[in-house]
Amino acid sequence: MDAQKMLFPSPYDAATPAGAEGWEDLYPYYVKFQPSRRMEEESKFWFCDSQHWPTPFRPFDMSMVEFATKCLGQYNTRHLLVPPANGIDYRVLNGYVYFSPIAVGPSEIEARVPQFMERAGHYFANWDEMLENWHKKVDQKIAELNALEFNELPDVVPLEWITSGKGLDNTTDLIDSYDRAIELIYKVWQYHFEFLNLGYAAYLDFFGFMKATFPSIPDQAIAKMVQGQDSVLFRPDDEIKKLAKLAVELGVADALRTGTVDEALAATAKAPNGQQWVDAWEAAKDPWFNFTSGNGMYSTDKYWIDHLDIPMTYLRDYIERLEEGDEIMRPTERLIAERDRITAEYREMMDEEAQAIFDGKLGLSRVVFPYVEDHNFYIEHWSVGIFWRKMRSLSELLMRQGFWDRPDGMFFLNRNEVRDVLFDYSSAWGTGGRAQGTDIWPAEVERRRAIMEALGKESPIPALNNPPEVITEPFTIMLFGVTNDSIQSWLGQDDDDSKITGMAGSPGVVEGIARVLRSPDQLGELQKGEILVTPVTAPSWAPVFGKIGAAVTDIGGMMSHAAIVCREYALPAVTGTGNASSRIKTGMRLRVDGNAGTVEILD
Amino acid sequence: MNALFTLPFTAICRADHDRVGGKCASLGEMTQAGVAVPPGFAVTTDAFAAMLDNHGLREEIARALSRVDPEDFDAVDRAAQAIRIRIRSHRMPADVEAAIRDAYAAMCEEMGAEMPVAVRSSATAEDMPDASFAGQQDTYLWVIGADAVVEKVRDCWASLYTTRAVAYREKQKIAHGDVLMSVAVQKMVNARAAGVAMSLDPNTGDRTRIVIDASWGLGEMVVSGVVTPDNYSVEKVLGEIIDRKISDKHVELVGDPERGEAVEREVDEDRRKTPCLADDEVKAIAQLAKLLERQNKCPQDVEWAIDADLPAGQNLLALQSRPETIWSQKAKEKPKNPYATGMAGIVHTLNNPFGAKQTKAAS
Numbered sequence: 001m002d003a004q005k006m007l008f009p010s011p012y013d014a015a016t017p018a019g020a021e022g023w024e025d026l027y028p029y030y031v032k033f034q035p036s037r038r039m040e041e042e043s044k045f046w047f048c049d050s051q052h053w054p055t056p057f058r059p060f061d062m063s064m065v066e067f068a069t070k071c072l073g074q075y076n077t078r079h080l081l082v083p084p085a086n087g088i089d090y091r092v093l094n095g096y097v098y099f100s101p102i103a104v105g106p107s108e109i110e111a112r113v114p115q116f117m118e119r120a121g122h123y124f125a126n127w128d129e130m131l132e133n134w135h136k137k138v139d140q141k142i143a144e145l146n147a148l149e150f151n152e153l154p155d156v157v158p159l160e161w162i163t164s165g166k167g168l169d170n171t172t173d174l175i176d177s178y179d180r181a182i183e184l185i186y187k188v189w190q191y192h193f194e195f196l197n198l199g200y201a202a203y204l205d206f207f208g209f210m211k212a213t214f215p216s217i218p219d220q221a222i223a224k225m226v227q228g229q230d231s232v233l234f235r236p237d238d239e240i241k242k243l244a245k246l247a248v249e250l251g252v253a254d255a256l257r258t259g260t261v262d263e264a265l266a267a268t269a270k271a272p273n274g275q276q277w278v279d280a281w282e283a284a285k286d287p288w289f290n291f292t293s294g295n296g297m298y299s300t301d302k303y304w305i306d307h308l309d310i311p312m313t314y315l316r317d318y319i320e321r322l323e324e325g326d327e328i329m330r331p332t333e334r335l336i337a338e339r340d341r342i343t344a345e346y347r348e349m350m351d352e353e354a355q356a357i358f359d360g361k362l363g364l365s366r367v368v369f370p371y372v373e374d375h376n377f378y379i380e381h382w383s384v385g386i387f388w389r390k391m392r393s394l395s396e397l398l399m400r401q402g403f404w405d406r407p408d409g410m411f412f413l414n415r416n417e418v419r420d421v422l423f424d425y426s427s428a429w430g431t432g433g434r435a436q437g438t439d440i441w442p443a444e445v446e447r448r449r450a451i452m453e454a455l456g457k458e459s460p461i462p463a464l465n466n467p468p469e470v471i472t473e474p475f476t477i478m479l480f481g482v483t484n485d486s487i488q489s490w491l492g493q494d495d496d497d498s499k500i501t502g503m504a505g506s507p508g509v510v511e512g513i514a515r516v517l518r519s520p521d522q523l524g525e526l527q528k529g530e531i532l533v534t535p536v537t538a539p540s541w542a543p544v545f546g547k548i549g550a551a552v553t554d555i556g557g558m559m560s561h562a563a564i565v566c567r568e569y570a571l572p573a574v575t576g577t578g579n580a581s582s583r584i585k586t587g588m589r590l591r592v593d594g595n596a597g598t599v600e601i602l603d
Numbered sequence: 604m605n606a607l608f609t610l611p612f613t614a615i616c617r618a619d620h621d622r623v624g625g626k627c628a629s630l631g632e633m634t635q636a637g638v639a640v641p642p643g644f645a646v647t648t649d650a651f652a653a654m655l656d657n658h659g660l661r662e663e664i665a666r667a668l669s670r671v672d673p674e675d676f677d678a679v680d681r682a683a684q685a686i687r688i689r690i691r692s693h694r695m696p697a698d699v700e701a702a703i704r705d706a707y708a709a710m711c712e713e714m715g716a717e718m719p720v721a722v723r724s725s726a727t728a729e730d731m732p733d734a735s736f737a738g739q740q741d742t743y744l745w746v747i748g749a750d751a752v753v754e755k756v757r758d759c760w761a762s763l764y765t766t767r768a769v770a771y772r773e774k775q776k777i778a779h780g781d782v783l784m785s786v787a788v789q790k791m792v793n794a795r796a797a798g799v800a801m802s803l804d805p806n807t808g809d810r811t812r813i814v815i816d817a818s819w820g821l822g823e824m825v826v827s828g829v830v831t832p833d834n835y836s837v838e839k840v841l842g843e844i845i846d847r848k849i850s851d852k853h854v855e856l857v858g859d860p861e862r863g864e865a866v867e868r869e870v871d872e873d874r875r876k877t878p879c880l881a882d883d884e885v886k887a888i889a890q891l892a893k894l895l896e897r898q899n900k901c902p903q904d905v906e907w908a909i910d911a912d913l914p915a916g917q918n919l920l921a922l923q924s925r926p927e928t929i930w931s932q933k934a935k936e937k938p939k940n941p942y943a944t945g946m947a948g949i950v951h952t953l954n955n956p957f958g959a960k961q962t963k964a965a966s
Contacts (some may be wrong), residue, residue, distance in 0.1 A: 050703065084954050117946045124946070205952040209942055214811045216804075299755055349810050357942050410760045507843040509882065595843045 008463040010042050012094050023095060026059040026448055028414060031066065031092045046091065046098035046464040047482055049554050052534045053297055056095025059414040059448070060391070063182070064297045064384070065090065065097050067189040077195045081112040082197065095455035100463060110268030123198050127367055131195065138191055138378050145184050145386045148177050150394040152401075153429045171426035178394065180424055182415060185268075185387045192379040193413040199372040206361040213354055214346065218595070220506055222566060225343045226365045227564065229335050231373040236291040236304065237542035239284040240311055241328050243277070244318035252277050253319045261308040287382055291540045293520030296380030299392070299411045302520065303385040304540065310567045314523060314543035321546065326548065334569065373564070376539065401425055402438035402447045412448040413441070459582060464486065471543070471550040486576055497601070500584070501576035502552070504597035506561030510572050511602065512549040514588045516581055531592055533584045535560040545569045550597050552580045566594070574599050608650040611709075612643055612789075620646040624725030625786035629924045634670055636898055638891070638921050641910075642713070643720065643789030644706045649726060650699045651784045654760060657696045661780060663689060664764070673773035680766045687761040695757060703756060707788065719745045719791035719858060722755040724762055727783045740768060740784070744821060744865035745791055745858040752788060759786045769852050776828045792920055793858060796879040797822035797908035798832055800888050800898040802839070808930035810902065811888040812845070813837040819870055819879050820855030822906055822922070828853055829867075833879055834858035837889035849878050884909060887919050895924045902927040931959060 011033045016023065024032055032042050057065060073087015085103040104112065123130055153170045203226060210222045247253045252274050255267040265281070268274040273418065285305055293310060294301030304311045306516070318328050341361070347355055395410030403409065403421055410418055421437050428435035467487045486503075515530040517523065520541065528547050535554040539561055545551070550572040551562045566573035572594030574580075580599060584590065589602040615631025627645035655661045664686050669825050670932055671682045680700045693936045694700070711718045724740030741762035743755040762768070763784045774781055779810055798817035816825050816832040824830045830853060836846035852875055880888070882934065888950075895903045904921040913920075943951045 082953060085948060113950055115948065120949070121946050201953060205949045208952050208955075209948070212942065214809070216807075216809055216845070217811055218838055218841060218845070221838070285809075342840050346811075354942075357944055358942050361948065431643050507838075507841055509844070595838075595845050 006042075006465050007467065008045075008465055009461055011046070011091065011464050012038055012042070012100070012463075014093055014171060017094060017454050017458040019139050020094065020451045022450050023455060026064055026068075026095075026412075026414070026451065027057075027092050031062065031090060033091050033093065041091075044089070044100045044465060046097050046100045046466045047487075048460040048462055049099050050096065050460055050462075050535060052096050052536075053402070054555075056296070056452060057092070057097065057297075057298060058411045058452055060063070060411040061297065061299050062092070063185075063415045065092075065112055067186050068192070068297070069097075069099075071186075071193045072196075074190065074249065075197055077102075078331075079194075080123075080197070081115040082201075083109045083112045083116050093464070096460035100317055120198055120201070123195065123363065124202070131292075131371065134191060134194060135378075138188065138383065141188050142378075142383050142386065143262050145181065145188075145383060148181055148390050150155055150174065150177060150390065150397050153426070169430070171429060172322060175419070176425065178419065181390055185384065188383045188387075192375060195368070195371045198376060199368045199370075201365045202361075203372070206365040209357060209361050210346070213358075214349060217346070218241075218504060219344070220504060220563070221342060223563070224339055224567060225346070225362060226369045227567070228337070228366075228370040228373060229330075229332050229339070231370060233539045233577065234376040234542065235377070235402065236288045236311075236540065237314075238330065239288045240543065241330075243284060243347065244315055244322055244328065245279055245466065246280055247315070247319055248322050250274070250277050253323070256312075256319065257316060263314065268430075275565055290378075290382040290385045292381055292385060292434065293523070293538055293540045295536075295538055296384040299388050299408065301329060301385075301388065303381070303388070305385065305388060309539075317543060317547075326546075330568070355421065372554040381539075391588045392434070396474065398422075398425065401435065403435070403441045404440050406445075409441070409445045412445045412452070439589045444476050452577065459579075459595065462578060483564060486578070487577050500552075500574075500580050500599040500601070501575040502597050502599065503561065503563075504593075504595055505551075505553075505573035505575035506553055506566035506571060506594045508550070508570065508572035508594045509592065510550040510593045510594075511589065514552075514584050514586055514590050515548075516586045518581065518582055531590050533581050533590075537561070537582050538583055539565075541565075550590075551573075552577060552590070552592060554579055554581050606893060606946055608647055608653070608699050609706040610647055612640060612646045615645060619645075622649060622729060622785065623646065624783075626723060626725035626923055626927060627787045628725075628787050629765070630787060630789070632898070633895070633921050633924060639917065640720075640917060640921050641790040641792050642710065643787060644710070645725065645813070646699075646703055646706075646786040646787050646788065648783035649754075650695075650702065650786075650846065651760050653699050654690075654693070654757075658693045660689065660693070660804065664779065668769070668779060673770070676766075676770070679770055680771070682932060683766045683769045686764040690761040690764070691757060695753060696875050699860045703753055703788070707749050707752050710788075710790065710812050714790070717747055719747050719860065719863070720751060720752060721787070721789045721791050722746050722759060723787040723789065724759045725785040726763060727785065737764045740765065742823070744823070744862060745860075747860075747863040749865065756786045756788070760784050789922075791858060792821070792908040792922065793911045794821045794908040795911040795918075796820070796884075797906070797922075798825040800892040800905045800907060801902070802892040802905070803902040803927060803930055804836070805927075805929065810912075811839050813839050813892050815880075815888050815892075817880050817885075817888075818850075818852045818855065820867060822908060823865075824856050824867075826906070831926050835880070835885045835889075837885060839889070839893055842886055842889060844882060847878070847885075849876060851875050852879065878886070880909070884919065891919060891921055895921065899924065900927065901930065901931055904928075 022352065053065065069088060069090045070118065076082040077086040084104050086104055089100045089102055091098045093474050122238050155175060157169050163510045206226065207222050210217055247256055250273040251339065252271045254266045255271045255274060257266065258511055265278055269278045289305040289311055290303060292301045292303045301309060321328055344505065350358060391410065396407050397407055398421060399407055413421065421441065424435045424437045483533045512529055512531045514533050515526050517532065517534045520538065523541065523544055526544055526547055531550045531552060532548045532551045535555060537551065542565060546569065551566050553560065553575045554563045554577055563573050563575050571591045574592055574594060574597050591600040591602055604813050610619060610623060612631045612634040615627060621630045627735050630640055667682050667686055671678045673679065724742065726740055741759050743758065746752055746755050763782065772782065790868040795815055796819055798815060799822065800813060800815045802813050804812040804814050813834040814838065818825050818830045818832040825832045831850040832852065833850055834848040835844055835953040837843065838845050852870055854867055856867050856869050891907060892903060892905045895905055903924045904927050905921060908922055910918045910920055942948065
């Protein structure tokens with residue numbers, strides 16, 4: 001092969017989508033490819049993380065990427081000194097995020113080992129205590145975020161501030177609250193990763209041992225042995241199920257069946273026993289409806305607690321299924337029994353020496369792995385959900401001041417530009433003049449909105465430049481499912497028109513009609529028994545898994561959400577197909593083979 | 604019924620194992636354990652011994668073989684053939700024959716007609732974990748009527764002295780007189796499909812796999828290698844089908860009630876390349892193999908059939924189960940570097956992640 005020829009395009013050759021000219025100006029300099037570093041940046045392999053982040057980022061939302069990626073790295077690089085892995089370099093191209101893991105130089109790896117053993121060892125040895133402390137820290141940040149308020153500056157400073165000699169005005173509180181919100185969410189992102197890679201490391205260790213012992217063991221069998229049954233991620237769905245049962249028991253199902261959420265709640269409150277149900281609904285909301293249909297990275301993500309029609313739709317669906325005689329509660333006992341059976345049967349096939357190692361590695365994985373599933377609720381769903389709510393209220397406040405014309409205008413500015421706007425507002429308030437930004441931002445926000453729309457119309461290039469000979473970075477493999485095999489499948493994706501390959505995420509074979517969903521807003525379109533085909537699923541989609549026949553995703557590995565939930569519901573899943581959601585059209589007949597990891601388009 | 608010469612599968616217990624040979628013992632055990640097995644009875648080694656003693660055949664056989672140079676294949680062949688003719692040329696002792704006729708009549712009474720049966724050899728040295736006698740002795744299919752059953756039992760006895768069996772015993776230094784023959788008389792399965800299931804992967808010894816060979820009709824075509832069977836690989840713990848290869852199955856062995864025998868016939872064009880098993884059947888066969896492995900506490904080689912006359916869900920029958928002999932004898936290979944534990948294990952894993960190893964090995 002021509003040494004100069006790249007397998008994937010260079011970021012410098014990537015075309016700008018029509019209508020998105022100037023997109024580069026929307027993002028800070030440190031997330032962009034720099035022509036002065038072309039040589040260096042072309043020598044690295046970058047892959048698009050469309051698993052976590054499937055659509056282009058608005059400028060403000062990019063803060064979440066910056067914080068998350070920086071904080072992910074800090075634990076490898078500065079806290080734990082993971083021997084072979086630093087963090088992940090990131091760039092934005094056409095609004096999508098590209099990753100390139102940063103390896104540790106071979107000569108430095110050895111020196112990091114004792115430090116890693118001491119530091120990571122401390123966490124493993126004191127896991128429960130450390131985790132309890134984590135919960136305290138996160139709870140406190142959530143409380144602080146909740147307490148933040150963004151109010152219009154008053155015409156005059158309150159009299160008490162005069163009499164008490166405070167000597168400050170309301171702009172300081174406004175700007176402080178904003179800074180505080182950014183600071184809190186930055187800290188929350190640090191906490192997000194505090195235990196995460198340790199959870200993955202223990203799991204990878206167990207995984208590698210199982211593969212060495214049973215070379216042909218399916219990945220999903222290993223996953224089933226470790227997976228928790230009581231992840232808090234199941235809780236919101238469970239709460240809805242409980243509410244559905246309660247509605248049927250109390251005889252208020254009919255009152256809930258129609259109308260808007262407010263209408264249904266009002267009708268229910270009037271029904272006999274109805275108030276009891278409404279109280280239960282209210283009690284479930286906080287925290288369990290702090291749950292998003294997205295992934296928490298986007299200001300556009302819809303959280304249940306802000307869009308009660310989402311849980312209400314699920315609730316109505318469950319009520320209907322209950323009335324049809326379905327058992328909707330998760331069969332936790334059966335799942336645990338199944339997990340124990342699988343564990344025991346593999347263990348039986350080992351000799352005594354291997355059994356002892358198995359017990360040790362499985363034991364550690366089971367202690368630490370639940371965090372990998374649980375943290376999501378506390379961070380992406382709960383904390384970040386509050387953050388977005390507060391930011392929306394700030395955006396609306398600034399809209400009322402004339403900085404933009406629509407409620408979401410602020411999210412087209414980056415976080416530092418927002419701070420400038422706050423000072424512009426404060427300055428105009430202080431001087432009694434007129435804010436400059438009200439003449440600039442309304443048009444600029446609309447220009448940016450058009451750019452974002454143009455970016456969103458194009459699918460991301462899956463990867464840039466040449467892949468390394470071997471992907472060795474452990475977390476890349478685990479978190480993103482990026483292996484040499486998956487890269488090959490991205491490259492060879494057009495070889496056979498009717499067959500799509502991916503990862504065997506959950507076993508079983510099913511034939512059925514495809515329903516391609518690009519956004520959680522389309523979830524209502526799903527019909528019973530259809531095969532869900534989508535770029536990626538989110539935990540709050542759990543209620544639809546009771547309806548579907550199988551799931552197919554573009555990106556994700558064994559531990560992706562779709563794989564986990566499908567295993568739980570005993571549905572086949574094929575994950576990490578690269579592009580199934582664009583190759584498959586709604587209505588096509590598919591054969592999904594969750595054992596082989598293939599999807600066949602039958603007609 | 605004469606319990607000395609015949610034993611129904613439902614009555615065979617551990618104490619009878621030496622008298623019924625490997626195949627009948629396994630059929631008896633499976634019957635006792637509730638595994639669906641075609642009903643039938645064993646003609647015990649006592650019956651064979653009575654035959655030998657009644658006609659002074661022991662001495663005759665010993666004499667015939669003592670003169671033969673085991674290295675001289677033609678001589679062995681001639682001697683073996685002569686012995687088989689001698690066995691076939693004698694009538695069974697009357698009490699033995701009566702016992703077989705009674706037992707067959709009892710089976711027919713239960714089923715209400717002259718029943719086609721399979722008559723299968725069940726030698727006492729067969730199916731020992733360290734010796735593979737499988738397939739060295741005869742099996743007769745679709746045998747109908749007491750006369751035919753009696754004749755085929757005697758033919759099975761004679762087949763203890765096939766050239767192959769004699770040569771094998773010579774080579775393994777097994778005294779010919781130490782091996783006796785029991786015979787299984789079993790309701791003939793009307794197999795829509797049949798084959799073999801191994802509760803490990805015969806190619807790799809991988810115990811997490813169950814590998815199934817299956818073809819149309821009776822399983823003899825699979826066992827003898829006349830057809831390329833469909834091949835399925837099932838993950839043992841999850842019970843899921845991991846791999847399937849569908850072959851061109853050009854012939855099948857099916858019962859011909861008119862002729863009272865099993866006949867080989869061409870498979871119609873439209874069935875040849877279609878899977879002979881539904882996925883549920885594959886899974887059921889795997890479950891059966893797994894159950895038998897558990898009961899026998901070692902990997903098994905199972906012959907099975909799907910009966911065309913029985914309703915779905917009850918149509919899977921086990922015909923035979925014996926210990927797998929190849930991999931069971933190999934000492935388990937130990938990994939060169941024992942797996943690191945604790946933090947050292949985690950460090951090792953991070954420095955040598957599994958996905959990287961896999962890809963390196965593949966390239």
